[in-house]
Amino acid sequence: MALAAKKAATKPASKVAAPKAATAKPASSRAASSPSTARRSDKSSIAEFDREQELAAYRQMLLIRRFEEKAGQLYGMGLIGGFCHLYIGQEAVVVGMQMTLKPGDQVITGYRDHGHMLACGMDPKGVMAELTGRRGGYSKGKGGSMHMFSIEKGFYGGHGIVGAQVSLGTGLAFADHYRQNGGVCLTYFGDGAANQGQVYESFNMAELWKLPVVYIIENNKYAMGTAVNRASAQTDFSKRGTSFNIPGEQVDGMDVRAVKAAGERAVEFARSGKGPYILEMLTYRYRGHSMSDPAKYRSKEEVQKMRTEHDPIEQVRNRLIEKKWATEDELKAIDASIRDEMNAASDFASNDPEPDASELYTDILR
Numbered sequence: 613m614a615l616a617a618k619k620a621a622t623k624p625a626s627k628v629a630a631p632k633a634a635t636a637k638p639a640s641s642r643a644a645s646s647p648s649t650a651r652r653s654d655k656s657s658i659a660e661f662d663r664e665q666e667l668a669a670y671r672q673m674l675l676i677r678r679f680e681e682k683a684g685q686l687y688g689m690g691l692i693g694g695f696c697h698l699y700i701g702q703e704a705v706v707v708g709m710q711m712t713l714k715p716g717d718q719v720i721t722g723y724r725d726h727g728h729m730l731a732c733g734m735d736p737k738g739v740m741a742e743l744t745g746r747r748g749g750y751s752k753g754k755g756g757s758m759h760m761f762s763i764e765k766g767f768y769g770g771h772g773i774v775g776a777q778v779s780l781g782t783g784l785a786f787a788d789h790y791r792q793n794g795g796v797c798l799t800y801f802g803d804g805a806a807n808q809g810q811v812y813e814s815f816n817m818a819e820l821w822k823l824p825v826v827y828i829i830e831n832n833k834y835a836m837g838t839a840v841n842r843a844s845a846q847t848d849f850s851k852r853g854t855s856f857n858i859p860g861e862q863v864d865g866m867d868v869r870a871v872k873a874a875g876e877r878a879v880e881f882a883r884s885g886k887g888p889y890i891l892e893m894l895t896y897r898y899r900g901h902s903m904s905d906p907a908k909y910r911s912k913e914e915v916q917k918m919r920t921e922h923d924p925i926e927q928v929r930n931r932l933i934e935k936k937w938a939t940e941d942e943l944k945a946i947d948a949s950i951r952d953e954m955n956a957a958s959d960f961a962s963n964d965p966e967p968d969a970s971e972l973y974t975d976i977l978r
């Protein structure tokens with residue numbers, strides 16, 4: 613027997629399987645039928661939300677969507693320069709995951725980061741003003757869309773290099789582990805980033821040292837203009853940790869309840885010292901990769917089908933109406949208050965002054 617196979621056969625099942633999937637079967641016998649570490653979220657295990665949770669999820673997701681729509685408008689008006697990657701369609705992922713965190717936990721992601729910042733509770737004014745490069749922005753107008761941080765809110769960026777945040781997030785989890793502070797780091801990355809080498813170096817260290825990190829792969833089906841099946845040999849990203857014995861789950865990332873239920877399992881696993889966990893969020897971005905993407909690699913019908921059949925906000929809206937937990941008028945009032953808030957953010961971001969030229973020499977490594 614090869615050394616690796618021998619090891620797997622003698623490892624206790626609990627070490628190689630997701631907590632719920634753990635059975636008395638030895639790991640080797642499970643491997644033949646299904647991957648030992650990956651599984652699909654069971655729809656029946658999705659916890660129903662109560663009225664407060666549905667309303668909170670509705671408000672948060674709508675806030676992100678309206679923020680992004682406004683950012684798209686400002687970009688069109690020439691007020692935002694450089695790249696701008698919108699998160700429209702993926703809102704349920706960050707909102708559901710954020711519901712599982714405690715103060716002191718950390719969040720890190722790539723460049724499609726506006727939703728993550730808003731979910732962390734960062735001020736829409738400060739985020740919008742950073743997009744327009746103004747003094748009141750989170751990076752004093754010097755970072756832009758992909759480079760914002762708020763230690764106070766537990767948000768560690770905002771990273772333009774695809775995959776870089778995976779090793780950084782693993783480092784944040786190492787700090788939590790070292791300090792024994794009970795913190796967990798949510799490390800988000802895309803399906804394209806999942807093919808980067810440093811991701812697997814990080815997986816190895818995270819499992820070896822049982823770091824409290826949840827890797828959230830936002831599989832929105834495309835990396836720029838490349839469909840997942842054209843770039844990935846293994847398109848089930850929940851299995852990407854299999855050879856490191858990291859448990860993984862595929863989750864309906866358009867259903868905020870499914871995200872929260874899986875998120876709770878993953879965060880609890882990581883927080884209790886069992887090590888990393890992978891959540892593959894099956895999601896979809898409605899807009900192009902960035903504002904400059906003509907999106908010729910997919911049909912309008914494909915986008916429309918996702919919007920009409922799976923929209924994360926509509927799903928919550930329909931449940932609120934069906935259960936009579938909110939009236940159409942109440943939901944309209946929520947939308948109106950969010951629109952007001954976004955108009956205020958946009959006014960601030962359009963009128964706040966640009967940084968002074970002397971700022972060129974501050975906040976830099978010399």
Ligand SMILES: Cc1ncc(C[n+]2csc(CCOP(=O)(O)OP(=O)(O)O)c2C)c(N)n1
Nearest residue numbers: 724772773774802803804805832834835836
């Ligand atoms: C190291 C590196 N390689 C390439 C790029 C260019 N690039 C920017 S985004 C992107 C696609 C990433 O797709 P994915 O990880 O699926 O994230 P999504 O944009 O879908 O959220 C690429 C190749 C980059 N920024 N950094």
Ligand SMILES: [Mg+2]
Nearest residue numbers: 802803834835
């Ligand atoms: Mg992608």
